[in-house]
Amino acid sequence: MRIETRLTTETIDAAAELDRFTKAAHGAGAVVSFTGIVRGGDDVTALELDHYPGMTEASIETLASETAARFGISSLLAVHRAGTIPAGETVVFVAAAAEHRRAAFQAADCLMDRLKTEAAFWKREISAEGGARRIEPHDKDHEDHKRWMEDDGGHR
Amino acid sequence: MKVLFFGRPADVLGRSREIALPDDATVGGVRRALAEADPAAALLMESSIRASVDRQITDDRATLTEDSEVAFFSAFSGG
Numbered sequence: 001m002r003i004e005t006r007l008t009t010e011t012i013d014a015a016a017e018l019d020r021f022t023k024a025a026h027g028a029g030a031v032v033s034f035t036g037i038v039r040g041g042d043d044v045t046a047l048e049l050d051h052y053p054g055m056t057e058a059s060i061e062t063l064a065s066e067t068a069a070r071f072g073i074s075s076l077l078a079v080h081r082a083g084t085i086p087a088g089e090t091v092v093f094v095a096a097a098a099e100h101r102r103a104a105f106q107a108a109d110c111l112m113d114r115l116k117t118e119a120a121f122w123k124r125e126i127s128a129e130g131g132a133r134r135i136e137p138h139d140k141d142h143e144d145h146k147r148w149m150e151d152d153g154g155h156r
Numbered sequence: 157m158k159v160l161f162f163g164r165p166a167d168v169l170g171r172s173r174e175i176a177l178p179d180d181a182t183v184g185g186v187r188r189a190l191a192e193a194d195p196a197a198a199l200l201m202e203s204s205i206r207a208s209v210d211r212q213i214t215d216d217r218a219t220l221t222e223d224s225e226v227a228f229f230s231a232f233s234g235g
Contacts, residue, residue, distance in 0.1 A: 055211040119234030122163035136231045
């Protein structure tokens with residue numbers, strides 16, 4: 001099992017990450033990736049993600065390790081950006097490689113749901129006028145997260 | 157000792173404060189000491205505001221020394 005996690009304040013090149021990940025995923029029959037992009041509109045020009053150096057990296061590593069073990073993933077990559085991220089740019093990229101597609105889909109889905117509520121980031125939306133609005137997980141995020149806590153799908 | 161804030165606590169209290177280790181040298185003791193000294197810090201008493209000591213999430217019973225790094229923060233929001 002190969003797990004890589006990275007926290008960066010630089011631009012994430014999702015296509016390059018996926019290309020590199022896929023080339024390194026020897027023997028896998030399936031690669032699933034997810035790219036999270038800062039939504040524009042509603043006057044939002046950027047997201048600002050604060051993090052706690054040390055704790056944030058550890059939280060991502062733990063979530064990635066648990067997800068890989070749970071779904072029998074052969075390699076897993078999670079890259080998360082912090083700092084000010086303009087609308088249209090990538091905030092998070094995850095990729096999972098497995099022997100078969102179901103495990104790869106589930107791992108990417110589960111890891112994203114858990115990152116939303118368990119990765120140590122604090123988020124604000126920045127508007128064109130320079131205003132900042134604190135964002136906390138919505139009910140939907142908690143429901144999404146609960147799917148993986150209640151039903152282990154027989155994978156544990 | 158240094159106390160850090162993230163999320164909503166940082167919005168009202170700034171990123172950090174230097175305080176004397178309270179007589180009740182626990183996470184809960186620091187919460188109460190900050191809230192008593194500054195009305196703006198009342199939000200630290202909300203149950204949704206969690207804490208860490210030396211970057212490990214903990215509960216209010218965790219004991220502290222002058223060298224402990226305590227942080228208080230609102231709900232995580234990644235992804």
